[in-house]
Amino acid sequence: MANRVLIGRHPNISGNPYGLYVSKPSQDVTGTTNSNFLFRSNITEGIGTVGSLNGQSLTVKYQGSTDINLESSGANQRQKSTTVVTWNRSDFNDGTNDRCPLVLVQTSIVDDTTKQNCMGYFWFKNTSTDYLTAQGFHFEVFPYKTTTLGALYCTVNAELYANEYGVWPGTSTATRKIYYAICDAHIGSQTT
Amino acid sequence: MANRVLIGNHPTHGYGLYVSPTGQNVLSSDNDYLLIDSDAVSHGQLLCWHEVYTDSGNNGSGNGVSFTYSSQGVRNFAFSFSSQLLSSSGVAANINCYAGTPGTARPNAHYGLFGGILGGLSSGGYDTDAGNDIYYTVKLTNSGTTGTCLVERFTPSGSVKDYLVNILIFSEVA
Numbered sequence: 001m002a003n004r005v006l007i008g009r010h011p012n013i014s015g016n017p018y019g020l021y022v023s024k025p026s027q028d029v030t031g032t033t034n035s036n037f038l039f040r041s042n043i044t045e046g047i048g049t050v051g052s053l054n055g056q057s058l059t060v061k062y063q064g065s066t067d068i069n070l071e072s073s074g075a076n077q078r079q080k081s082t083t084v085v086t087w088n089r090s091d092f093n094d095g096t097n098d099r100c101p102l103v104l105v106q107t108s109i110v111d112d113t114t115k116q117n118c119m120g121y122f123w124f125k126n127t128s129t130d131y132l133t134a135q136g137f138h139f140e141v142f143p144y145k146t147t148t149l150g151a152l153y154c155t156v157n158a159e160l161y162a163n164e165y166g167v168w169p170g171t172s173t174a175t176r177k178i179y180y181a182i183c184d185a186h187i188g189s190q191t192t
Numbered sequence: 193m194a195n196r197v198l199i200g201n202h203p204t205h206g207y208g209l210y211v212s213p214t215g216q217n218v219l220s221s222d223n224d225y226l227l228i229d230s231d232a233v234s235h236g237q238l239l240c241w242h243e244v245y246t247d248s249g250n251n252g253s254g255n256g257v258s259f260t261y262s263s264q265g266v267r268n269f270a271f272s273f274s275s276q277l278l279s280s281s282g283v284a285a286n287i288n289c290y291a292g293t294p295g296t297a298r299p300n301a302h303y304g305l306f307g308g309i310l311g312g313l314s315s316g317g318y319d320t321d322a323g324n325d326i327y328y329t330v331k332l333t334n335s336g337t338t339g340t341c342l343v344e345r346f347t348p349s350g351s352v353k354d355y356l357v358n359i360l361i362f363s364e365v366a
Contacts, residue, residue, distance in 0.1 A: 004208045004230055005199055022209050022230050034265040034337075035364065039209075039228065039235040043363070046262045047338055055237035055363065089292065097291035100303070102241070102360070140304040141273075144292035187358065190243035190290040191259055 002028045010042070017042040051188030061101065062087060062182040067175045068156050077171045078134040081155040084178050089143070089150050092186060099186035100143035103152055107137045108177040110159050116179065117159075124161075131168075133161040137178075154178045195219055205231040237363045239268065239339075244359060245284050246328075246345050248352040256344035263339030266364040270341065272330050273303040275356035284354035303358050328357055 006021040006029045013032050019041035023029035027036035045052030068082050084105070089098040106116045117137065124133040134157035145151040156178065158171045194217045198210040204221040208230020212218035216225060223229050244257050275287045278300050286300045328345040343357050 001207060007199075020209075022228070022235070024234065025206070025208075025231060035267075038230060038232065039237065043237060043239065043264060044262070045240065047260045049259050050240040050242045050261045052262070053238040053240055055239065057235070057237060089294065093294065094291075098294050099291060100289040100301075105305075138305060140302045141289075142299065142302045143289050144296070144298040144301050146299070147295050147297045185238055185241060185360075187241045187243050187290050189240070190245070190288060191257060192245050192284075 002026055004029055006030065013042065049189075053185060053188055056185055058102070059184040060181045061091060061184050063180065065177045065179045067177055068154075069173050069175055070156065070158055070171050072171055072173050077158065078131045078160075078168070079155050079157045081153060082178070084139070084152040084154050084180055085182070086145070086149045086151045087182060089148055092143070092150070092184070094186075098144060098150075100141070101150070102183040102185040103139070103141045104181045104183065105137070105139040105152070105154060106179045107154070107156055108179075110172050110176070111174050113175065113177050130166075131162075132166060134158045135161075152180060152182075202231075205229070234364050239264065239361045239363055241358065241360045242341070243288060243290050244343050244357045245288075245354065246343065246357065247284070247354045250343075250345050251351065252346065253344060256342050258340055258342040261339050261341065261361060263334045263337055264363055265334075265337045268332055268334065268339055268361050268363060270330055270332055270359050270361045272328075272360070273305060273358040274328070275301075275303045275358070277353050277355075278302075282354070284356055287354075288356060289358070303356070328355075330357070330359060332361070 004023050009016050009018050010021055011030055021029050022039040023036055024038045043055030066084050068080060070080050071077055092099045092101045109115045109117045137154060137156045139152060139154040141152055143150045156176055160169055162168050194215055196212050196218055198218045201207050202210055203219060205223060209228055210218050210226055210230060211228040213225055213227055223231060240261050242259055246257055250257055277287060287302060289301050289303050292298055328343060331342045333340045341359055
């Protein structure tokens, strides 16, 4: 049976780094083949053109949901926007700079808050205000929105389309939910 | 209180390291919710999150932006977000998200899922170049332990707007 878990000094990896190592089923954790590891804590960036996240797993700092209701007429009939959540910028600070967190978003579907939609948004317009289709959702993360807060905005579309004559069906005004997870991972580098 | 951490022989999943979430017994045969599961095929680990600037000079095939990174010698996968200008006079420096000086607001810095208006019927001026008709591709190649990520942007209307692509790259997962 293979050794699967090693906590401490790896005997065979170059430099014998300390850490936590877990191998894949049937693989010996004391080996050095990268593809045989399920998790290892010695990942670094050796090429030098990007800031490494060092093999970080996704750690969720905040999670939750907020409700939104499209309206039966007017500007918010075919899509509607809301501020989903704000957070303190100081929650994501490396000691010198505030950092941009990874934010994941999904929404519930029309008339069923138990089912989630992860489809990106699109719409098809007939005029500047008349949408023939309005599908999916769109979110924007503003990591430095104010001097102290980051913010998440989301636009939910009606997930409907007009008939062949361009007539829009009645929009459901039932509660939709916007789910979010704000993770610790942050942008590590940039190419300008 | 539930058992949360197991190093050794799991009664269902065999030898390894297992960590269950709050309130869940790590000895359970149900492994759907384990935080760490040695019986899994792999465990996604983030290698990098890199912000890439593009401008009109990057339009079209062969003009993309690339960067290299340590692939750890395994297959990687990527997903991306994007940042587009919020005003016609904006430039990339207004919208980049890499880092912010504490106490200084940068209200235009943002990223999000890409999407946009499907063209074809626009006649009211809302199809003007706001950077939102751009589409792009992300290609990963691997040579030894060096991975290369290539971002190419394509735009049917010849956009001249700056545009940022955020690339997250994970180690092998499946």
